[in-house]
Amino acid sequence: SQKIEQNxxxxxxxxxxxxxxxxxxxxxxxxxxxxxxxxxxxxxVFLLLIRENEKEKRKxxxxxxxxxxxxxxxxxxxxxxxxxxxxxxCALSYSGGGADGLTFGKGTHLIIQP
Amino acid sequence: GAVxxxxxSRVICKxxxxxxxxxxxxxxxxxxxxxxxxxxxxxxxxxxTSNEGSxxxxxxxxxxxxxxxxxxxLTLSTLTVTSAHPEDSSFYICSARxxxxxxxxxxxxxxxxxxxx
Numbered sequence: 090s091q092k093i094e095q096n097x098x099x100x101x102x103x104x105x106x107x108x109x110x111x112x113x114x115x116x117x118x119x120x121x122x123x124x125x126x127x128x129x130x131x132x133x134v135f136l137l138l139i140r141e142n143e144k145e146k147r148k149x150x151x152x153x154x155x156x157x158x159x160x161x162x163x164x165x166x167x168x169x170x171x172x173x174x175x176x177x178x179c180a181l182s183y184s185g186g187g188a189d190g191l192t193f194g195k196g197t198h199l200i201i202q203p
Numbered sequence: 204g205a206v207x208x209x210x211x212s213r214v215i216c217k218x219x220x221x222x223x224x225x226x227x228x229x230x231x232x233x234x235x236x237x238x239x240x241x242x243x244x245x246x247x248x249x250x251x252t253s254n255e256g257s258x259x260x261x262x263x264x265x266x267x268x269x270x271x272x273x274x275x276x277l278t279l280s281t282l283t284v285t286s287a288h289p290e291d292s293s294f295y296i297c298s299a300r301x302x303x304x305x306x307x308x309x310x311x312x313x314x315x316x317x318x319x320x
């Protein structure tokens with residue numbers, strides 16, 4: 090079965106630096122990959138989506154890369170702020186039409202220290 | 204943007220009680236909604252896919268008679284946990300896919316914290 094691995098340990102980054110989070114998967118590549126932010130006791134909030142034929146996507150301070158050869162996605166937050174502290178989830182979809190649910194990683198807890 | 208509302212946000216009840224959770228897409232129609240469960244420090248696990256006007260599709264290991272799903276309209280799906288027991292205590296979250304072309308993101312409700320005593 091598909092396994093998704095994210096940095097299991099908390100990631101501590103100093104404010105203003107770039108935070109880089111990793112998502113690795115096994116087996117076959119997904120049709121697309123999504124990154125979500127989850128705060129304690131809340132549902133995930135969508136951040137970015139990248140398709141299997143795309144290498145990179147950007148949105149404001151966020152950047153996602155997708156390497157199907159390495160079976161890896163990297164999620165970057167530049168000029169990080171304490172408000173960026175949260176758990177970030179990587180999710181894969183194998184259905185191009187979106188008819189299937191997502192397969193999630195456990196998430197990486199990011200702490201931005203002032 | 205697409206907004207998904209979930210109600211109630213928290214339920215505490217006795218063992219043996221049945222609990223209904225509602226999931227609504229507020230500003231768009233969703234032919235498909237999804238139900239997930241999340242245990243502490245674990246990933247979200249897909250339980251079932253809710254299809255408007257037809258039966259839900261359950262993931263392996265999820266009891267369909269235990270977790271009843273009804274998707275009677277394009278904006279509402281309900282999950283009923285029947286005869287809930289302490290092991291059903293978890294964080295239940297629904298989602299709906301944005302309308303539009305393929306590969307649209309899913310948008311999530313804020314979850315329901317279910318505690319069975």
